[in-house]
Amino acid sequence: MAEDRRLEEDDRGPGAAFQVFILMEDLLEKLKLLNYEEEVLKNHNMRSISRLYFALPTNPGEQFFMFCTIAAWLINKAGHYFEQPQEYDDPNATISKILAELRSFGGAADFPPSKLKAGYGEQVCYVLDFLTEQVLKHTGFTWKRPVYPSEELDEEVIVEDDAELTLNKFEDEIIEEESDDEEHLVDLNVLKAQSNKMNVGETSKPEEILESKTDAAEWYLEVERVLPQLKVTVRTDNKDWRVHVDQMHQHKDGIETSLKETKGYLDKLHSEVSKTLEKVSSREKYINNQLDPLIQEYRTAQAQLSELKEQYQQITTKVTDKTRILSEVTEELEKVKQEIEEKGSSITDGAPLVKMKQALNKLKQEIVQMDIRIGVVEHTLLQSKLKEKSNMTRDMHATIIPDSSTGDY
Structure with missing residues (x-):
């Protein structure tokens, strides 16, 4: 994956790694145009984002929540209803909803949703930038002509120096x-008179050579x-085009002189870098040639190592199977040993005889008690029979008593 990403960036150019920063700066300016500070940050009690907030990882959880909040706000401003996400909502469900709204607006979502789950990166900036564009189109935003401030001319102040x-x-x-x-000054009036005379006599030919009578030292x-x-x-006027032309010429001369020196340094640097690259490439070729047999040996050793690893894995699986079977057999053996020990102990132990003797003694005691009870019952029965017999005899005698008057029974 990393190699594919690197190849994709190479195809896009050397500036692809910095495209996210430019996209983030454009996004921040568009959010400021939509007044996100008043409508989003103050309502949710959030701090303002920087121009690198979604470009670099700082706090992925906070960045993801900020991304979801701003995306929901933009979707609602673009005319589609979107429920404001909460902090403990399922991130996968929230991302799928945002991508569905993005596709409904006509945006391209040819990237995995996990890119948005991180809360930063080029995909996050792309989604927010696309949604801001849709909001600007929906609200009919147009750029107005710039209004330049009127410049008041300062009064020229003459500095006496x-x-x-x-x-x-x-x-x-x-x-x-x-x-x-x-004594030490030249008379200006005399000089003016002399100059006037010279002007008057210019047409006439001088009779003698004019010679100054002023002392040269004085x-x-x-x-x-x-x-x-x-x-x-003379005070220069900055609005005069001649001043700008002079400045342009001065800057051009400065650039040309600096370019000559810089070009010499750059040529020298280029030659040194090219020589260094040639040396590095030659050393690299030499090292590759020297290390080629070692690399081949390393590859063969790697192949052997992989084969041995496979054999080791196979043997390890067999050993685990055998160990499992051994554990099962050991458990069965332990059960058999335990049963044998229980049977042996029951055969050699005299506890059953003791229990039998105790049972016999208990039976004898119970028999004696039963005999006593039987005797008591027989005695009671005998007494009842005797009592009944005596009662019968008494009744019989009572019925046979004779009458004293008649002499009859």
């Missing part, structure tokens, strides 16, 4: 400094002093 000066401020400072220290010192204040910074 020693390094950022406007042209008017720059001229005012120069004029103030000229009034303070005239000019150099003035330039050194004013140079920090001549720095003017």
